[in-house]
Amino acid sequence: MIREEKNIGTVFLVGGGPGDPELITVKGLTTLREADCIVYDRLSSPELLLEARSDCELIYVGKENHNHTMNQEEINRLLVRKAGEHEKIVRFKGGDIYVFGRGGEEALALEKEGIPFEVIPGISSCIAGLAYAGIPITHRGISSGFHVVTAHNQRDELADIDFTAMARGTDTCVFLMGLGKVREIAMRLMEAGMSPETPAAVISKATTSKQRTVTAELVQIADEVERAKLSSPALIVVGNVVTLREKLNCFEKQFVSKKRYLVSKIGKKTSDLAVYLRKQGKIVDEIQVGEIVSFPFSVTKEQIEKVDWLVFTSRNGVKAFFDTFLREGLDVRCLARCQIASIGEQTSKALRTYGIYPDLQPQEFHSDALIEKLKEQVKLEQILWYLKARNADSHLAQELKGSCQVVEIPIYENQAVTSVLPLKERIKEYDGIFFTCASSVEWLFSTVGKDVWQSWNENGICYSIGLKTTECLKGFGASHIVQAEQASYESLARCVSNKVL
Ligand code: SAH
DSSP states (O other): OOOOOOOOOEEEEEEOBSSOGGGSOHHHHHHHHHOSEEEEOSOSOGGGGGGSOTTOEEEEOOEETTEESSOHHHHHHHHHHHHHHOSEEEEEESBOTTSSSOHHHHHHHHHHTTOOEEEEOOOOHHHHHHHHTTOOSOBTTTBSOEEEEESBOTTSSBOOOOHHHHHHSOOEEEEESOGGGHHHHHHHHHHTTOOTTOEEEEEESTTSTTOEEEEEEGGGHHHHHHHHTOOSSEEEEESGGGGGHHHHOHHIIIIITSOEEEEEEESSSOOHHHHHHHHTTOEEEEEEEEEEEEOOOOOOHHHHHTOSEEEESSHHHHHHHHHHHHHTTOOGGGGTTOEEEESSHHHHHHHHTTTOOOSBOOSSOSHHHHHHHHHHHOOTTOEEEEEEETTSOSHHHHHHTTTSEEEEEEEEEEEEOOOSSOHHHHGGGOSEEEESSHHHHHHHHHHHHHHHHHHHHTTOEEEESSHHHHHHHHHTTOSOEEEOSSSSHHHHHHGGGSOOO
């Protein structure tokens, strides 16, 4: 009998690290970027999902404390099913996959069904979270080991923990999932004989910009945590290593008090704007708001040889044009007699990558300046192709109509993408947001909604690349706008310390 061979994919159990998105391993990130399907929980660093391929199937199986979206059995079955549909499936979790992550159960379920799987460990919050709070989990002469335990059991009661063993030695004690049980934990440790003066710390949202740490003697830690209104996820640390924090707390000192910025970008690639800002030492997150889709238009050598001017107003237009050009098998020499106009430095830079140095670029990078310059040079009988975005207005074409033969050619479109960052909740973390086009303003407004926008807008600063974006921001009632002097990323990056309009 011939058995039909069924292609079965491999499931990669990947730990995403404790919160700082840069704390994923190189192997984890590579696998995430290649995945056909990602099955993920509520993550400490959701921005890592931005690394997924645009055609990757993303499935949320969030397990919040009391609100299980999908139970473990269902998740196991889902992984098995997806292995039948895709080649590379990533099961993605925060921290390390096997540290209270139920990764072992999932691996066993896969093994039972004969599904190939691999494990890519992650950096666990139980070690990295302490480190970012300036607490080494062990330290020669202070603590030669550690206990890491979960504070609650399946019935949501305090877990069956050997407090006596903990109280007896000098090992560091770390409790996960225990914020609601700090008082009970402290009491049980003291009842077991631990000194009430033992240093303790609770670290909330460790390794993220919202990290906060409270320290106190064991006897007072619960009161201090209540007073500080810390929120989960949080780690409880008890032991003498906590005292080292006084000298080693570099992360909170350097990072947490700094301002944070959000850069809206089109496409997946790291935006040059974010690169410039990071070079200035700014803390920047990026959010993809759109994707450029090229429209193939048909063009022949004979047609293009009749064109006198090609006008590009963005680097996306340049890319879309040359995509078509090359696909049609055209040789770049058929542009030999054609003059090329570019709106600004970014567009010219894109043209140079195709070996073309534009004949015309205005001093100021905006469309009115480009129109002025073109009017000086074009002749009435000349044919000018304006290679534009589909949703761009016809201002340039209208203005040039009396001066030459203008043909408008929509060659690309900026299509909005759905955000994988829960921006509605996270926008308040940002002191400023950078907008490089009007459509990203519209995107942000429709993604977070009017109320969230208005409350952010009270203090948040909008950084705008130019006039059109500023007008759009004003239309949405933005209160604090800073506009770049030049419509370039360098200029926009420089304007962080400039005055609000
Ligand atoms: N696999 C994860 C732990 C999952 S259990 C790991 O290796 O880190 C979830 C618990 O982990 C939370 O209740 C909290 O105690 C801890 N935790 C995870 N991320 C955290 C963070 N960024 N800050 C503080 N605690 C965190």
